[in-house]
Amino acid sequence: MINSDDQGEDEYYARYWPLYRMIEKNDWLGVEDFVTNDPDALTAKTFAPGSKTIFHAIVESLVDVESDDATCLLDKLASKVDQQTLARLDEHGHTALYQCAGKGNLRALKVLVKYNPDLTTIRSKGDHLPVHNAAYKGHKDTFRYLLEVTHGVDIYSGNDGARVLSYLIDANLYDVALDLLKLHPTIGRDSIDSRGIVLNKLAQKPYAFATPSMKAIHEQKLAHMQTVEIVRIICKEVIWTCHRRELKGALFTAARLGIHEFVNEFIMAYNKTANVLNEDRRSIFDVAVLHRREKVFNLIHRVNFTTNLFLTEGNSGNNILHLAAKLVPSSEVAGAALQMQRELQWFKAVEKLIHPDMLGDENSSNQTAREVFTEEHKELVKEGEKWMKETASSCSVVAALIITVVFAAAFTVPGGSDSKGIPNILHEPSFMIFAISDILALFSSISSVLMFLGILTSRYAEDDFLLSLPRKLIIGLVTLFFSIASMMVAFGATVHISLSHKWNLVIIPIALVGCVPVTLFVLLQFPLLLDMYSSTYGRSIIIDS
Template sequence: MTDGEAEIALTGEETNPTVTEDATLSLYLRSPYTIEAIEKYYNQCLPIYNAALEGDWEAANSIIKQHPTVVRARITEGWETVLHIATTGKHIRFVKELVAKMTRSDLEMTNRRGNTALCFAAVDGTVAIAKVMVDKNDKLPEICGGNGVKPLYMAALSGKRDMVKFLYERTKVADWKECEKVKLLTTCVSTYLLDTALTLIEEYPRLTVAKDNNEETALHVLARKASIFAARNQPGIWSRFIKCENSMQTLALKLTNSLIKNIFDLHDLDITNIIKEAPKLLFAAAYSGNTEFLIRLLRGFPDLIWQSDQKNQTIFHVAVLNRDERIFNLLHEIGSAGKVIATQRDRNGNNMLHLAANFAPPCNISGAALQMQHEILWFKEVEKNVQPLYREMKNSDGKTPQDLFTENHKELMKEAKKWVKDIANSSIIFATLIATVIFTAAFTVPGGTNDKSDTPIFLNKRLFGVLSISGVALSFSTISTLMFSSILSSRYTERDFLRSLPLKLVLGMMTLFISMATMMVAFCTTFFSSDQHGLVWINVVFTLIVPVLVVYVLLKCPLLLDIIRSTHRTRTLFWPCKRLFDSHATCHV
């Protein structure tokens, strides 16, 4: 079953065409439309349907007292009973009262598609409702629903963790066929129910090497689930929480370790055979960026570092293509083997540096210039790891890595140049305007001078000394103007986008913000020092001034932080973390 098949099992085509309809238990309108059928519909079917849908037990109970057989009647064209409808509405009290009036066999009634009410509860995930039904009839978990699957499997497909735990305890999984068990296992991994998957592996170790109907083992599915392991690489406060015994990341690592250990215990040591039959195990992890999974796999089977795919590319070549620094950094941890792997060429004659010259897949980096910076950084890093001969080597198309890089990034270079120029042009106007205003204000004495002593009238006021801050504003606005002028006159070479232009942008934007802030302070100081009405205007002035700074921060700070973060990453992105053979090592990238 695929991820949507739980819903298909409930709402798809009729799966039990051999079941015949009992007219005495059907209240919905159908041909022939006899007077008796119409009366039953309006007097019994419609009222109890609405009551079940709304959870109105008092209204439903009054109908049941008059017509006791309505509890087992089919009240929709899909053959749903009152219990089916109440279950979809999640009306726990209604279901509890209704089940008390039903027999064990009543609970086993299926709709046209072969689903019992428990199947509806399993997909919906309301454990309290499922418990009421199973307590009344413990055979319900063993009754297959649509597409011939049991409620436990439906709950797993829907990702209902609490329901899966409940039904797992009430279902005789030991009696299932191996194909059913492995399908449940791979489904639990797919829907992140790792605690149940771990329980299955512990109870049935042979499931480790068993394949589902998609010819995949649990390891194949887990290899694609990079998001399960993602939080383990998160720095800071998150690392305190992910160490929880039952966290998703901890369970994922336990499951991976258990699966690999079981392969050894089952004497099925040649995992390469599994990879040859379904090569997506190792390379699905590489393409999805599942570093933690790869590390566990390589610890158990170190020879896998030499494994190549159909393009004759290793996981490190894939890491370069996908710009996955966490996997690429493992190259530094395997010693001289890394140097050998770096010399490998794919079927098109591309070495690792050629792959770094390809245009990267879409990423979360904002701004064309920062994307270009990231691309150049990768190219330079891979260039360090290949032999000098490979830097000038041509591929089957007769192109060197540098030729390929320039060709593939031509459009990005144009966009990056425009992006930087647009920021510089808009910012330099602002910086020049501030410099002009501050330059004039710097030589103007607030309140004028005393005609007799030729000293400033407000010289003795406490705020007068603060006016010197206008000189600071002038200095920073001048620096900002120079920075943006330097950007506009730049040659815009590839090397400039690595550090020169980003650093100038950071310096220009920071000095612009400081000059604007100090200009506002100087303005407020001038206003208050010359104000003759005390503090009456303070609130008014701050109400007008503060929003200007706030708006600037909200508009420019995200961009500034992106540039700072991206530039900082140029120094830390490729730090080796020594995680491959150290189980306690962590890396925060």
């Protein structure tokens, strides 16, 4: 048996279903004709599935936000109903204006505000205002307009203020958030932990603090400056109490993600930042070491550094050197050997800063920091050894082939020799170029083989990865590159001697083709050489203040 209420509801939907389809298709003339013939459609509570009014449906279906026909129709229809009709909620507890704010349809929103200004203060079921929805969805112009027309509610204080800032940051509208903070420096400050919530939002956006590259550099740099300024203003206004969970959460999140600008603002605003500990009894510098955040760790120069700063031990009895001894997976360096080198650099850098008495300290597992380092990195040492040997073996084969070629070329003089064994073209510039480049290729390739042989026969102790092995690989790659280049110069000189008197036009194409092997080697091996050199001789972990 069919329930009479269900039957009535079905008839109700069937009555207004054609109107709903017209709105979906943006058939605004058809909508106007339908409403003219059936005025009850303007006040129907469930004219479409989901308890929507006609105003909800129109706002939801607007595809072209600048549609003059849709905006004019909305204006006509809104003028025919009372304010209570415009203020009706859908099944989600939203007014049509709230939906409009989320879509960023400023023209339609202005129409609704014109006929019921109080719509801006009607909250959703989640206690959100339309201005919050515009901020969350990232509609800058709509948000600014709603700021101007929202009256009777103090949206700059309490949870409302905190939400506005949080949603603007969620939407990456840093310029709007900064302008708002400058106009209202105390926004959201009286809400419990509200500023901490905002700081947490920023701390979870490391890309907002990233140093911009050449691409879109202006916009990225501007966003970078705006986010730093937002943090600075908030830190000045916030009430600094160490036990504030949200503030600590933001601080340690920033330290973990390596946002040094963020941490720096904390340090400048609160000079005891270095003494703040998280739930694991670790300071920001402990966290920086644990996650290998070099720039955050270098802020240590701003906190009147003494060795006493590192006396704190975590819940496992690990001091900061134990943390430096732990293996941290990294995507910043390529190859196991380079990662092992970086791990050693961190360990040595922290080792220089701590008090000598701490070197022998044991953790709760009765292990010193060095013992932890050895245990944590034993697999990485094996992988680094394998990587080094494979690289050295491959390169040494190439170097050995070059030795064979250039050694034989030294006894096969182009142009022939006289009866005394003196080259016939001894005084030709091309011959001198051939002779010099051939000798350079021979000596450099022999040097390269010796370096790679030194790598293959190394004992592969942990500390060898710090300087000894990388230095040998750098020298080996440089001399190998030089030997290839010299060999190709010798080849070019030989071609010139053989063909210059007959085939002048052929020499240039042959010389260009001869550059291909050198170019290929540079493209394949130069990035590795550059990474190795930068890691070995580049900037140290700790930068002197």
